[in-house]
Amino acid sequence: MRGDKLGDFLDNLVARIADYVDQSHNEGQKTVDYLPASSRKKTTDLSLPLEGHGTESVLDDIDEFLKQCVKTNRPEFMNPLWGGLNVAGFAGEVIAALTNQSMYTYELSPIATLIEKAVIERMMEIVGYGEGFGTLTTGGSNGNMLGMLCARQYADPMSSLNGFDGTKYVAFVSEEAHYSVLMSANVIGIGHQNLIKVKCDSGGRMKPESLLEEINRAASNDRVPFCIIATSGTTVRGAFDPLREIAQIAHDNDIWLHVDAAWGGSCLFSRRHRGLMDGVELADSICWDAHKMMGLPLICSVFLTKNKSVLRSVCTHGDSAHYLFHDDTKDVDLGRYSLQCGRRNDSLKLWIAWREIGDSGWAKMVEKYCDLSGYLEDLVNDSEHLSMMSERDWSNVCFRYEVDDYDLNELNTEIRNRMMREGINLVSRSNIGDDVVIRAVVANPLIDEKVLRSLITSIERHGSEIINNIPAEF
Ligand SMILES: Cc1ncc(COP(=O)(O)O)c(C=O)c1O
CATH class of the missing domain: 3.40.640.10 (Type I PLP-dependent aspartate aminotransferase-like (Major domain))
Incomplete structure (x- = not known):
């Protein structure tokens, strides 16, 4: 591809990237549309053709991918030990791929x-x-x-x-x-x-x-x-x-x-x-x-x-x-x-991002994440039904929903499963010893106190619905 055609293609690509990034700021949007693999396989064309579909299909395939993927740049994405989009790093990644x-x-x-x-x-x-x-x-x-x-x-x-x-x-x-x-x-x-x-x-x-x-x-x-x-x-x-x-x-x-x-x-x-x-x-x-x-x-x-x-x-x-x-x-x-x-x-993106913010920028980031996880810990401690399950040194916050006369491992597993199916707040289900815990990680620049409050509200709501036998709505 060259000339105008390449220019149009890249414009279209950039528009999609901008849209994807913008969506991470829209409230109320899902982090993922949860579908089991068997259903997703049935509803998505994953075949590799004998004859190519041509350039148009590249953008269509990208659209489909962007629609279905987990939006790891959304602030509610707190499942693994990473999240969000570092734009300078992303630019470095693109240039690394370009220059190969x-x-x-x-x-x-x-x-x-x-x-x-x-x-x-x-x-x-x-x-x-x-x-x-x-x-x-x-x-x-x-x-x-x-x-x-x-x-x-x-x-x-x-x-x-x-x-x-x-x-x-x-x-x-x-x-x-x-x-x-x-x-x-x-x-x-x-x-x-x-x-x-x-x-x-x-x-x-x-x-x-x-x-x-x-x-x-x-x-x-x-x-x-x-x-x-x-x-x-x-x-x-x-x-x-x-x-x-x-x-x-x-x-x-x-x-x-x-x-x-x-x-x-x-x-x-x-x-x-x-x-x-x-x-x-x-x-x-x-x-x-x-x-x-x-x-x-x-x-x-x-x-x-x-x-x-x-x-x-x-x-x-x-x-x-x-x-x-x-x-x-x-x-x-x-x-x-x-x-x-x-x-x-892989070093180009790190170098570019580091030069953008310097050591002091990384230090602020670390301190912000630790402060926010302290805030989340306070919310857990203030909640009637939630309890911290471990001391917190870093930005991992491990807690669970507790209520008398319940198998707490089953209850917390179900809370987490409902959250995953709902597709908004993504957190991890982990174990500490024999106990199932919910692990939320603050490692995403878009997380703020409001996001953390709505995480807690969502967990409390799911917990209460489960113990009151209210079926999930999704
Ligand atoms: C403590 C620790 N070490 C190593 C790893 C593995 O890192 P990677 O996923 O980059 O291979 C992880 C991943 O979560 C981790 O938590």
């Missing part, structure tokens, strides 16, 4: 390489790493895997060459760690069983004394403790493990410490909240998702380590790619520090 750089070599992505290095170096400074390096990954899950792979390499420097018998090696995580650590244990070759879950305190934070007990127990059973993964911002409760004490244990026992700060890493911008990650600079590696609280479009996630040479030896497979990597650019080619070959330019 691949991040393996400086030769093929010169400016993008320098931008990515600038982002990594700045984030290292914020974490407090005087030296080291990092890479952008496909998310916190793979950031955790890379952390464990570095730990493995540190414990057994020949493992990337000779392979690894992981049956004796054990790693430690809190019992509230993200499920991706199981995947990591599988991929690096220790298996799920060798991932030891350490007890947490009542707020969901790893207990250092239990960690030490588990390490000693493992060592006395002839196992090799080689990695601790601490979490800064757990998925359900937003709890922060005590990094300084955990780091001391890691150092005393010469164990690699990786911090999963996929969710909580942004606290480092705020003087008020930075203390939650006190001691992070003592850890060996960290992952931090800019696509969570910082609101960058998925995917935007950073892995950092103090120990550049370990990351480099994990990634030496790149040296065999003679068609990509050459000696004269070996100091700048980012592909030598990545598990990927072709890799998206």
Whole structure:
């Protein structure tokens, strides 16, 4: 497509984008039209044709997609650990797709390489790493895997060459760690069983004394403790493990410490909240998702380590790619520090968004989200039927509807299901221990006190309708 035709097409596309963004501000609009997959499949044409439908169909297909998708930019979207639309980040995403750089070599992505290095170096400074390096990954899950792979390499420097018998090696995580650590244990070759879950305190934070007990127990059973993964911002409760004490244990026992700060890493911008990650600079590696609280479009996630040479030896497979990597650019080619070959330019959007608002803008964002979640907590505490189900350190608010003589797990599951079918306020159904809780997350720039009040009203209404046997109207 060229010339006028391309111009018209792009105008039409931009009009749709503007409309989609505008709709996020319209009150009373749904976040999703809930339909089970079986019905949606019947009512949507998903077929891939033998002969193409032509350019017109591109806009029709986009219209259909925009109509049916979950409107993650609406303020009532509080289900996962992200939401809203960062416009500068969106612009960066569009330009990244337009220019289609691949991040393996400086030769093929010169400016993008320098931008990515600038982002990594700045984030290292914020974490407090005087030296080291990092890479952008496909998310916190793979950031955790890379952390464990570095730990493995540190414990057994020949493992990337000779392979690894992981049956004796054990790693430690809190019992509230993200499920991706199981995947990591599988991929690096220790298996799920060798991932030891350490007890947490009542707020969901790893207990250092239990960690030490588990390490000693493992060592006395002839196992090799080689990695601790601490979490800064757990998925359900937003709890922060005590990094300084955990780091001391890691150092005393010469164990690699990786911090999963996929969710909580942004606290480092705020003087008020930075203390939650006190001691992070003592850890060996960290992952931090800019696509969570910082609101960058998925995917935007950073892995950092103090120990550049370990990351480099994990990634030496790149040296065999003679068609990509050459000696004269070996100091700048980012592909030598990545598990990927072709890799998206995810740093551009972060760099653009960061330059727009600066560190101070991120700090304000963090503080606003924490203040709003404090407001939500107050609303829960003021409500006759709602109770907080955990202390709150971050912007996760976990609570439930309570009434006598009811199975509260069933009741709260049904409240959440009705909300999902209604399609306005989207929150998550999670578990804390055996209890079903409603988890609302403040990580969306359009959330304000009014939105939070209407969330509470909606939960109270559904709860009351269920206990009074009033059927849902949708
Ligand atoms: C604490 C924590 N770590 C890691 C992840 C995984 O991140 P990603 O979805 O970017 O792979 C999540 C996702 O919610 C998380 O909450």
